Amino acid sequence: MMPKLDIVSIKVMVKPSSPTPNHLRDFKISLLDEMAPPIYIPIILFYSATDINSSFGTHDVETISNKLKVSLSKVLTLYYPLCGRLKCTSPSSVDCNDEGVPYIEYKFPTNLTDILKRPQSQMKELLPFDPYNNVSSSLDHNDDKHKVTMAVQLSEFKCGGIALGVCLSHKVADAEATSSFLNAWAKTAKGLFNQVDPPQMDAELIFPPRGIEWAMTSLMVGGGNEKLVTKCFLFSPTDLSRLRARFGSFNPTRVEAVTALIWKSAIQVAKGSYKASMVCHIVNIRNRMVPPLPKNLFGNLWLYSISELVDLGDGGYGTEELCDLVVMVRNAIREASAGYSDMLLQGDGLDEFDEFFKEARLRVAENLVACCGFSSWTRFGFYEVDFGWGKPIKVRNIICL
Structure with missing residues (x-):
């Protein structure tokens, strides 16, 4: 376990810069979304202090964080299901109520190079909550943790490097969609919002939902207490x-x-x-x-x-x-x-x-x-996610299924 040195800011809800129109408030997920597992896709992007200083001109994390929050707020107007809440009573839809994306900042008393030497399974501290066991998450105390579609954590290391950890509900997106969102967010942070290709949000017209309750990953995920090893x-x-x-x-x-x-x-x-x-x-x-x-x-x-x-x-x-x-x-x-x-x-x-x-x-x-x-993530473009301070030097996802 990595000790968290300090909480820089208590959880902030980043909301879209303009409200979601009423006719888009009830977002229907598709049949393939229904068949996706009820977990979160975890992704951690690491950026070195050297790249931040040379590309961005500063390693002031407060400036970086403000840039991330402002650009996230703007890009959420296109990706509006990500700032809504999954309906527990109607798992085939998302309430796009603009409640916002939980955004947390932490400092860690270690260097980025030391972090990268750790096994992937020991990097959950860099995520806003456990993506595979969100029921036990301490992210929220009013049970919202069961329903958020996305959450973000910005981690600062002693050397000045940073990590951006994102958990995105697998009920609304896959790895390709996650990568597209992150690259759209990064473009927006660089002032290129007008170059963002808006996502198409009508997959449910191609694969209409059927109200099914089994996930495709049940083929692989065991229900016992097996000891798992990550290498x-x-x-x-x-x-x-x-x-x-x-x-x-x-x-x-x-x-x-x-x-x-x-x-x-x-x-x-x-x-x-x-x-x-x-x-x-x-x-x-x-x-x-x-x-x-x-x-x-x-x-x-x-x-x-x-x-x-x-x-x-x-x-x-x-x-x-x-x-x-x-x-x-x-x-x-x-x-x-x-x-x-x-x-x-x-x-x-x-x-x-x-x-x-x-x-x-x-x-x-x-x-x-x-x-x-x-599963292969080699062509999804995670290493292209540049917010203005260079591309990530390493990308990690936490696989423990």
């Missing part, structure tokens, strides 16, 4: 090139190659304990549908791709080579893009989609299948 493996550009060369003319993407490598290792571990293994990959469907969905379409626009099963039973099975596994990964991603999304677009497609996932969830729950889950 970080770094692949250099040279390592990635060498790995991809092992697939010959198949030419996999970096994500496909690393997925196959990790899956092969997981298969070796799973033998004797499970009957089969499969891979689940989160797929951003915005540019994979026909025709493609707008890149600035706000909300959850992702699906799980599920691979074929690799048999781990008796008889020497589970010996697939890397090339076999990478083909299975690619086929699963393509099938999710072309098949599952089409199911959901059809009027009665949800039942077929639900039935498909129900069997997979059952096998995982009964410990018959070892499911390896993957």
Whole structure:
């Protein structure tokens, strides 16, 4: 645990610079939003004191904080669901009541370089609350913590570096939408609000809500008290090139190659304990549908791709080579893009989609299948978020599912 040296300012509610129009006050979430987990997307952006001084001309955190709050207030007029509240009685909508975004500041008695050496799982102090257990959060005492759609924490370190921690409800946005919002906020901070591409807030017209109560991540998230371990493996550009060369003319993407490598290792571990293994990959469907969905379409626009099963039973099975596994990964991603999304677009497609996932969830729950889950954030543009004092030197998300 990192000690928090001082609370610089008690929680402030940043509200939009102009009120949300009455006809936008009831924001309907889409079917895919309903299927998203009831957690928050955590993202931490780190900025060095050197970059702040050279780009911004000062490392005065009060000046930086004021700039963040003013620009946040302005950009919230476009991203109005983020300053509203999720309706507990009607989980398919957000009350865009302009109550505001909780904004907190902290000082830490350590240097940024020391923070970056910590495992990701030990960085929750840099977020406004625990994104996976917000019920126990001390962010608010009047139960609003259950309903806020976004919260922000600005952390200052002894060296002058800063971290911007954001928790954004997964019920209203995915990683792509989160990145788009952060970059829009950053542009606004640099005085480029007129260059911000306004988000499209009508995903519910494409995927109408159905009032469902199960989340796609239930395929992967266990309900027990398992001990979880977080580890970080770094692949250099040279390592990635060498790995991809092992697939010959198949030419996999970096994500496909690393997925196959990790899956092969997981298969070796799973033998004797499970009957089969499969891979689940989160797929951003915005540019994979026909025709493609707008890149600035706000909300959850992702699906799980599920691979074929690799048999781990008796008889020497589970010996697939890397090339076999990478083909299975690619086929699963393509099938999710072309098949599952089409199911959901059809009027009665949800039942077929639900039935498909129900069997997979059952096998995982009964410990018959070892499911390896993957998600890639490499193309989401988090490293481009420049508020006027340079791009982040490091971006972290806290994964503990």
